[in-house]
Amino acid sequence: MATSRRLSSARSDRLTPGRFARSATTARLAIGVTVTVCGVLWILLGSASLSWFGLSPIGLYRSIDQPPILLTLVGVWYTARGLIGNETDEALEQEEVEGVGEGGGA
Amino acid sequence: MTISGSEVARAHWLFGALFLVMVLEELGPPAIRSLSGRASLAFPVVFLLAGVSMWGAAVFGNTAIDAVVHSLWGDVLIAAGVLDLQRRRGRLHAAWGPLVLPVAIGLCGALFLAHSEGSPSKDLTALWHVLMGAVLVAAGIGGVVWVRRGHIQWLAAYGAPLAAFSILLLTFPRTG
Amino acid sequence: MSRSTRVALIVAGAAIFVTGRGALPASAHATLERAIPSAHARLDRSPSSLLLFFDQPVALSFSRVTVMANGGGPDLVAGSMSEIRTEVLVPLRPGSKGTYTVRWRMLSAGDGHVVQGAFSYGVGVSPAAPAALAGGGPPVGADVLRWLIFLGLAVAGGTLLIRAAVLRPALAAIIGRGETATTEWKRAAAVALVGAAVALHADLYGFLTSAHSVTGGKVAQFADAQIQPLRAETRFGVAWTWTTFLWLAVIGLIVAAWIGDEHRREVLLASAGALALAGGLGLSTSGHAAAASPARIVVDFVHLAAAALWMGGLVELATMGLLVRGLSPDVRPRVVAACLERFSALALWLIVAMAGAGLYLALVQARWPAGFETAWGAALITKSALAAGAIALGAFHRWRVIPRIRAATGSVRAVGRTISLEAALVGAALLAAAVLTNLPPRG
Numbered sequence: 001m002a003t004s005r006r007l008s009s010a011r012s013d014r015l016t017p018g019r020f021a022r023s024a025t026t027a028r029l030a031i032g033v034t035v036t037v038c039g040v041l042w043i044l045l046g047s048a049s050l051s052w053f054g055l056s057p058i059g060l061y062r063s064i065d066q067p068p069i070l071l072t073l074v075g076v077w078y079t080a081r082g083l084i085g086n087e088t089d090e091a092l093e094q095e096e097v098e099g100v101g102e103g104g105g106a
Numbered sequence: 107m108t109i110s111g112s113e114v115a116r117a118h119w120l121f122g123a124l125f126l127v128m129v130l131e132e133l134g135p136p137a138i139r140s141l142s143g144r145a146s147l148a149f150p151v152v153f154l155l156a157g158v159s160m161w162g163a164a165v166f167g168n169t170a171i172d173a174v175v176h177s178l179w180g181d182v183l184i185a186a187g188v189l190d191l192q193r194r195r196g197r198l199h200a201a202w203g204p205l206v207l208p209v210a211i212g213l214c215g216a217l218f219l220a221h222s223e224g225s226p227s228k229d230l231t232a233l234w235h236v237l238m239g240a241v242l243v244a245a246g247i248g249g250v251v252w253v254r255r256g257h258i259q260w261l262a263a264y265g266a267p268l269a270a271f272s273i274l275l276l277t278f279p280r281t282g
Numbered sequence: 283m284s285r286s287t288r289v290a291l292i293v294a295g296a297a298i299f300v301t302g303r304g305a306l307p308a309s310a311h312a313t314l315e316r317a318i319p320s321a322h323a324r325l326d327r328s329p330s331s332l333l334l335f336f337d338q339p340v341a342l343s344f345s346r347v348t349v350m351a352n353g354g355g356p357d358l359v360a361g362s363m364s365e366i367r368t369e370v371l372v373p374l375r376p377g378s379k380g381t382y383t384v385r386w387r388m389l390s391a392g393d394g395h396v397v398q399g400a401f402s403y404g405v406g407v408s409p410a411a412p413a414a415l416a417g418g419g420p421p422v423g424a425d426v427l428r429w430l431i432f433l434g435l436a437v438a439g440g441t442l443l444i445r446a447a448v449l450r451p452a453l454a455a456i457i458g459r460g461e462t463a464t465t466e467w468k469r470a471a472a473v474a475l476v477g478a479a480v481a482l483h484a485d486l487y488g489f490l491t492s493a494h495s496v497t498g499g500k501v502a503q504f505a506d507a508q509i510q511p512l513r514a515e516t517r518f519g520v521a522w523t524w525t526t527f528l529w530l531a532v533i534g535l536i537v538a539a540w541i542g543d544e545h546r547r548e549v550l551l552a553s554a555g556a557l558a559l560a561g562g563l564g565l566s567t568s569g570h571a572a573a574a575s576p577a578r579i580v581v582d583f584v585h586l587a588a589a590a591l592w593m594g595g596l597v598e599l600a601t602m603g604l605l606v607r608g609l610s611p612d613v614r615p616r617v618v619a620a621c622l623e624r625f626s627a628l629a630l631w632l633i634v635a636m637a638g639a640g641l642y643l644a645l646v647q648a649r650w651p652a653g654f655e656t657a658w659g660a661a662l663i664t665k666s667a668l669a670a671g672a673i674a675l676g677a678f679h680r681w682r683v684i685p686r687i688r689a690a691t692g693s694v695r696a697v698g699r700t701i702s703l704e705a706a707l708v709g710a711a712l713l714a715a716a717v718l719t720n721l722p723p724r725g
Contacts, residue, residue, distance in 0.1 A: 024135035031134060035126075065116050067276045070123035078130050158530055165513070165526050168313060169397075170490050171505040177486055188537055195541070 025082050032079030039072025115280035122275025128152060129272055133265040147194055149207065154187030175221045179214060186210030204253045208264065212246020215239045230279040238274045241267040312338040312368075312390040312397055314508055321401035321511045328358075328405045332372040332384065339368055339391040347372045352381040352402070352413040379406035383413045385497060399508035400497045401515065411516035412496045424495075427488040429716035432590070433709065434481025435562055438474045438532055439587075440594010442555025445470050446548065448628060449598060452620040457613060467539070467547060473601055474551070475536050478558060482529035485564075489513070489522040518568045525564035532558045562586040565719075578646070585639035588632045593712065595625050595632075596705035603698035618697060619687040626680040633673055640666075658721040665714035672707035675700060 043050065046068055053059035064070070132149050160180030164173045186206050193203040218239030248263030318333040319325055332349060342363050349358040349372070360375040370388075382405065387398040402412040453466065493512045494504050513519035535554035539547045566582040599621060606614045644662060683697055 027135035031130065062116070065120050067119050067122075070119055071126075071276060074123050074126050074130075077127065078134070158534070161526060161530055164486065165523055166510075168508055168510055169505065170493065170507050170509055173486060173490065173509065174505075177483070184533075188541070192541060197541070 028082030029079060032075055032077075032082050034075070036072055036075030036079055039068055039070075039075050042068035042071060112280055115278050118275045118278035122272050122278070125275060126269065126272035129265060129268045133261060133268070147191060150187045150190035150194060152187075153183045153207070153210070154191065157181070157183030157185075157187055171221075175217055179217050182210050182213045182217070205250060208246050208249025208253060210246075211249060211268070212243050215242025215244075215246055218242060234274060234278055238271055241270045241274065245271065312336040312340050312388055314386070314397075314399055317384070317401065319403040321403070322409055322515045323403040324408050325403060325405050328377040329374055330376075331374055334370040334372070334386060334388075336368045336370065336388065340365065340370065340388040341391045342370065345370075345386075345388040347384065347386045349374060349377075349382055349384050350413075351377065352383055352410055358382070377405060380404070381407060381410040381413075383496075385412075387499060387503075397506045397508065398497050398499055398503060399511060401511040411518075412512065424488065424491045424720055425713070425717045427484045427491060428719055429713045430484035431481050431488060431565065432586075432712040432716060433593075434477045434479075434484060434529075435558060435565075435586070436590040436593035436712070437477025437597055438481060438594075439477075439555050439558030439561070440590045440592070441470060441477070441598045442474050442551050442594075443559060443591060444595035444598050444625065444628075446552040446555065448595065448624045449602065449621055450548070452624050453617060456617050456620060457609065467551065469601060470598070471536050471539055471551060473597065474554060474558070475533065478529055478532045478536065478554075481558075481561065482526065482533070485522055485525050485529065489518060492516075492518045521564040521568035525561050528557060528561050528564070532561070559587055559590060562590060578643070581639045581642055585636055585643060588636035588639070589708070589712065589715075592629055592632045592636065593705065593708045595629060596701055596708060599625060600698060600702045600705050603695075615687050615690055619684055622679060622684050622687070622697070626676070626684065629676055630680075633676070636669075656721075658718060661714050661718040661721060665711050665718060668707050668711035668714060672704050672711065675704040675707065679704070 050066055050068065051063070053062040064073070128148055132146060157180045160176045160183060164176035164180060167173050167176055186209075189198060189203070189206045192198040193200075193206065216239065218235055221235065221239075245264060245267035248260070248265075248267055252260040252264045313336065314334060315337050316335045318335075319329055332347065334347070342365050345363070347359055347363060347370075350356070351358075355377075356375075358374045358377050359372055361373045363373075364371045381402050383400060383402045385398070385400045390397060400412045402409045404410075449466075490504075490509070493507065493509050494501070496512060496516075497504065497507045499507070509519075513523060532554045535550050535557065539550035539554070542550065563579075563583055565586060566579045602618075602621060606617055609617060679697070679700065683700070687697065
């Protein structure tokens with residue numbers, strides 16, 4: 001029952017496949033940029049507490065494993081995901097619409 | 107014999123970043139994908155392997171209560187990971203299937219609250235554990251509501267606390 | 283490999299890396315970081331003092347340290363403890379050659395929690411494990427937990443291996459691969475999964491029970507007892523470390539059989555069974571036999587493995603009744619008779635191995651006839667009587683029941699009941715064996 005309620009509400013929330021994919025991409029970019037900006041601000045405000053541990057593998061790992069840098073990297077990754085993943089999303093979304101129409105889904 | 111506060115914090119930060127990646131991948135746009143049979147297997151696989159790691163933490167934990175709580179954690183994560191993996195692969199068709207992950211997350215939150223000792227008003231580490239436990243419990247409740255209601259707007263009740271949990275991990279205080 | 287899978291593997295690898303580096307303590311209690319003499323140290327002469335280094339200040343007025351020889355004797359602590367910041371100095375009287383167990387209980391000055399632990403060092407000898415506190419034998423819980431580990435071993439290891447060696451060939455020869463065969467593996471996997479999960483948890487609580495018998499104190503205080511020295515430097519701790527990961531691997535293989543494709547399923551289940559049986563080595567290396575010689579460990583393992591296979595086979599046969607209900611009436615007796623025959627032939631050798639190894643261990647571990655007067659001797663007699671009853675029932679199945687079923691004059695349902703009774707007798711013998719392993723063989 002929960003599944004059929006979910007699917008019916010999913011249909012009511014859905015736009016046409018292409019428009020939905022573009023909407024998703026925009027949202028992804030917005031989230032990615034926001035997280036990146038927060039990370040960069042954190043680096044700037046907390047730059048005194050950041051440390052550089054050298055170019056050795058352990059040093060690089062410890063240098064990256066600092067919260068402001070980690071957050072920025074996550075933001076950059078998600079922004080890139082938004083920019084690069086558009087075509088894949090459209091194709092997958094088209095398949096989903098066809099699958100739901102045939103009664104597929106979880 | 108023991109791990110330094112610095113290493114503990116470092117481990118939390120890295121896991122926080124990776125968990126944020128997971129939450130964005132799983133619940134970020136287009137969230138609609140997570141409701142269908144094409145759902146990503148990332149969440150349950152990570153739950154499964156994190157559960158095994160928790161048992162490792164139970165073995166190498168400092169105290170007896172560490173061993174007990176981490177083992178319970180491991181049980182919850184392994185069971186949830188296996189069940190949700192089978193659900194996403196279309197091999198488990200029980201009506202309660204979609205509830206497995208939110209309920210497991212809520213239970214993990216409860217275990218966090220049980221595991222945290224010391225006074226939150228005096229000890230920053232204890233405060234962080236209480237906050238992490240509270241947001242996970244909130245995420246669990248939000249997730250159950252999202253699954254039951256089915257409307258996309260309830261996704262925030264699930265995703266926001268999980269994102270908050272990631273941020274708490276990322277900002278875990280370094281002691282010692 | 284899809285993006286999702288790549289992300290999952292990266293996150294999982296990092297999760298294992300960061301959490302496998304050790305537990306992430308959530309408590310703010312004082313923790314013993316090191317000691318002089320250190321845990322498991324071997325010293326040339328008795329130390330004049332003991333230094334304990336904590337990561338936080340402790341309140342000495344509510345704290346206690348004892349240093350006692352494992353073989354018994356007075357407490358070596360001479361005078362009051364003193365503290366400089368987070369270092370505690372304990373003056374000691376001279377002691378003679380031997381192993382000494384240090385038991386410490388400290389009140390964390392910061393949060394008021396009591397923490398405790400124990401470790402040992404040796405003077406002129408390589409130190410033995412920290413001694414259990416005198417005056418109290420293992421609690422009943424320890425016997426029950428050991429029994430659950432035996433049962434888990436039998437139910438996980440025994441059932442899967444007997445299924446692979448006996449049941450599947452018998453079923454395949456008569457009914458072939460089909461829907462019933464497909465359902466059959468799920469039943470076996472579910473039973474084995476329960477057994478492995480029971481053994482995993484019983485192992486954990488068995489270790490904690492053993493650790494508590496060393497550190498002493500109230501159970502509520504034991505929650506904060508530091509168990510790492512006991513895990514790393516005692517036989518039962520090291521055995522627990524290995525068997526935990528072994529049971530996790532067994533569970534992983536069974537789960538992999540469930541979620542994977544059918545081509546590898548039987549190999550995965552049989553591997554899980556073999557690995558589960560290997561877990562018996564953990565028990566043998568931490569039991570009475572381990573104190574003697576590697577050869578005795580091997581004999582102990584043979585005894586344990588044979589019993590586990592026997593018990594596991596009986597469980598598999600007893601639960602097989604659920605399967606044969608779905609078969610046609612003319613096929614049912616043939617399947618039951620074929621499975622019973624194959625298992626009986628194997629069980630005869632298992633019993634010979636188990637009895638032979640058991641007799642050897644009984645003769646070398648105790649002094650006879652004085653052994654009959656000890657609690658250990660009484661437990662041995664009880665175990666032997668229960669096993670003899672199960673063997674007698676097994677003989678009844680072999681020489682009376684199978685011919686009747688072949689001749690279609692015997693009841694399949696009645697066989698299920700008597701096999702369950704035989705399994706119950708073996709299970710009771712395992713309980714007696716669990717009590718036996720917690721008692722000293724020589725009184």
